[in-house]
Amino acid sequence: MSTIRLENLVKKFGDFTALKTMDLEIADGEFMALLGPSGCGKSTTMNMIAGMEEPTSGRILFGDRNMSGVPMGRRGVGFVFQNYAIFTHMTVRQNLSYGPRMHGAPKAETDRRVGAIAELLQLTALLDRRADRLSVNILQRVAIGRSAIMEPVIFLLDEPLSNVDAAFRAVMRTELKHLQRQFRQTMVYVTHDQLEAMTMADRIAVMDHGVLQQVGTPLDVYNNPANVFVARFIGAPGMNLLPGRPAESDRGLVIDLGPLGATAPLPERLANALRGHSGEILFGFRPEQATLAGEGRGIAAQVTAVERIGARTIVHLGEGASAIKVVLNNDQQAALGASAIVTPNMDAVRIFNRATGQAIGGSGNG
Amino acid sequence: MNVATASEDAMAMLAAEGRAVARDEAARLGFRLALPAQILVLFIAVFPLLMQLYISLTDWSPLSGLGWWNAWELWNSFANYTDLAADKRFWSALWRTFVVMIVCVPVEFLLGLGLAMLFADDFPGKRLFYSILLMPMMVVPAVAGYMFFMLFQSGGPMNDILSALTGSRVAIAWLSDPTLALAAVMMADIWQWTPLMFLILLAGLVGVPEDQMKAATLLGANAWQRFTTIVLPKMKTIIIIALAIRVIENFKIFDTLYIMTGGGPGVATETISVYIYKLTTQDLIWGYVAAIALAILLVLSIATVFAMKRMAAAREARA
Numbered sequence: 033m034s035t036i037r038l039e040n041l042v043k044k045f046g047d048f049t050a051l052k053t054m055d056l057e058i059a060d061g062e063f064m065a066l067l068g069p070s071g072c073g074k075s076t077t078m079n080m081i082a083g084m085e086e087p088t089s090g091r092i093l094f095g096d097r098n099m100s101g102v103p104m105g106r107r108g109v110g111f112v113f114q115n116y117a118i119f120t121h122m123t124v125r126q127n128l129s130y131g132p133r134m135h136g137a138p139k140a141e142t143d144r145r146v147g148a149i150a151e152l153l154q155l156t157a158l159l160d161r162r163a164d165r166l167s168v169n170i171l172q173r174v175a176i177g178r179s180a181i182m183e184p185v186i187f188l189l190d191e192p193l194s195n196v197d198a199a200f201r202a203v204m205r206t207e208l209k210h211l212q213r214q215f216r217q218t219m220v221y222v223t224h225d226q227l228e229a230m231t232m233a234d235r236i237a238v239m240d241h242g243v244l245q246q247v248g249t250p251l252d253v254y255n256n257p258a259n260v261f262v263a264r265f266i267g268a269p270g271m272n273l274l275p276g277r278p279a280e281s282d283r284g285l286v287i288d289l290g291p292l293g294a295t296a297p298l299p300e301r302l303a304n305a306l307r308g309h310s311g312e313i314l315f316g317f318r319p320e321q322a323t324l325a326g327e328g329r330g331i332a333a334q335v336t337a338v339e340r341i342g343a344r345t346i347v348h349l350g351e352g353a354s355a356i357k358v359v360l361n362n363d364q365q366a367a368l369g370a371s372a373i374v375t376p377n378m379d380a381v382r383i384f385n386r387a388t389g390q391a392i393g394g395s396g397n398g
Numbered sequence: 399m400n401v402a403t404a405s406e407d408a409m410a411m412l413a414a415e416g417r418a419v420a421r422d423e424a425a426r427l428g429f430r431l432a433l434p435a436q437i438l439v440l441f442i443a444v445f446p447l448l449m450q451l452y453i454s455l456t457d458w459s460p461l462s463g464l465g466w467w468n469a470w471e472l473w474n475s476f477a478n479y480t481d482l483a484a485d486k487r488f489w490s491a492l493w494r495t496f497v498v499m500i501v502c503v504p505v506e507f508l509l510g511l512g513l514a515m516l517f518a519d520d521f522p523g524k525r526l527f528y529s530i531l532l533m534p535m536m537v538v539p540a541v542a543g544y545m546f547f548m549l550f551q552s553g554g555p556m557n558d559i560l561s562a563l564t565g566s567r568v569a570i571a572w573l574s575d576p577t578l579a580l581a582a583v584m585m586a587d588i589w590q591w592t593p594l595m596f597l598i599l600l601a602g603l604v605g606v607p608e609d610q611m612k613a614a615t616l617l618g619a620n621a622w623q624r625f626t627t628i629v630l631p632k633m634k635t636i637i638i639i640a641l642a643i644r645v646i647e648n649f650k651i652f653d654t655l656y657i658m659t660g661g662g663p664g665v666a667t668e669t670i671s672v673y674i675y676k677l678t679t680q681d682l683i684w685g686y687v688a689a690i691a692l693a694i695l696l697v698l699s700i701a702t703v704f705a706m707k708r709m710a711a712a713r714e715a716r717a
Contacts, residue, residue, distance in 0.1 A: 104615055119613075130614070130617050134617060
């Protein structure tokens, strides 16, 4: 078991900078998700941890050991590939025993270890099946078992669920999390699916354009996005962000949203943080943290679309920069074209500097 | 309701009949369309084979003054085949052909595999070397024969190189020495056909999944272990194909060799093709030649069937 420390990690491919800079500390036994859209540098980061690629500059430390120059076969890293990279010309048993065999482990010991890992992963009955005719969930278990048998200090998983259909993903998420609890290894999990990151990870590192945007627990990242990118990227749909300016009123500090009117007074902490800030800001609130009414005080907008997603209903209001989404329970009605008043829960409101995109005032209530 | 069902049944029957008629018609049309090609195949493959079989049972020769169809007048039953069994020159030619194959094909395979592994990675000037490497394959075999004929003259470049290396004047008469002549002929074959082996094996090597190679590396396999546990098993089919092509081709070795040595000195480099060529053009005993050719065809066919079976088994194991 080992901590992983990334220090000033930079990776360039010719003129292209895949990773601008990366500092991250992953605790022993932690499940860390690297989350971000394609091309954000998350896989590059992972490949460097595994040793498949050398960083252009910066250091990677496992515990206190500097890993630069250590070839990938000697890093003690378990790696589960996106397509599992199972040796298709071998049986399940030969796949599982590959690592010990290559290290010249005695046959009896190899057999014992294969037996144990197969038992743990429920592969015992499949041991003598050829690996090229297995279903995806079994392939995944073989891939995990093949790495786990080496008892790696660190386990890296590169989007292992992206080839699986949606229904199966839920099953595999539970299975993976369960396995991690059993192995108690430090796990780094690369994904572009926030649901996977949210449900499995102890902490999430959100990345974009080769820059680490925020590191925190799933709830922290969801509730208190550090910047506009995280606010938009996390959550389905992402956070509503309305341009405006702070303005004093007789009820306290409010946000002037221009044509949409003014908001209710900000909670004290936000108001204090915002006083003296004269520039444009983005007024942010989660679609789940707002109510819709026919009339009253709040942000007035017209319903432009109603999206039913089963458990909930997403109501789209307004257009362009002032587009708002509100997630409602199915029993609440919203007629297409009707005027409605959106009332955000002011305790859950987040404010961002429009110019820099950074959050102002930090966390509100959590 | 019943009426409706009945009429529907009738309709279905009619439709089925219509389909059957259409199928018949399609089959007839297909037959007519394939007929010219089939006749062609009959004339270029089946007819010569039967003709050969016929002639091989006679003492017919173009000098006999008979048309080949009248060869039955010179019927000798199986005398050609019994002669063949006792023909020492034939058996030694066959043995020599076999020796050439047993040396050339493995050498070409190992060189080709080594080069393919070299070319699977990138290095500066790769494209240039790639083109140079493929060039021998494009040289007309007769021209290659002359090239090597010149190279191995006693005053030729080969001896010059050896002289330069050893520091004393070397004047080996390569093509006049029975053993060295065979070696020279083999070198020419290896020079010309290693590129084909390289090309086929490179295609196979590129097809080995990179992520499985990486997975093996991560699991601690060294380069040699990766080669034996991943690369070779994945390339099994393509290796068998490459070997089969070269074995069959090498068995028919002729043009380069004939220009270099003409089968000599004596019969030192006389392979089966050279022997047949001489019997055909010098001895003119065509009935006997036909018998030899048929015997070889039989042997090669058996070998090919065997190789194909192995290949199918390998594919089966992989699928």
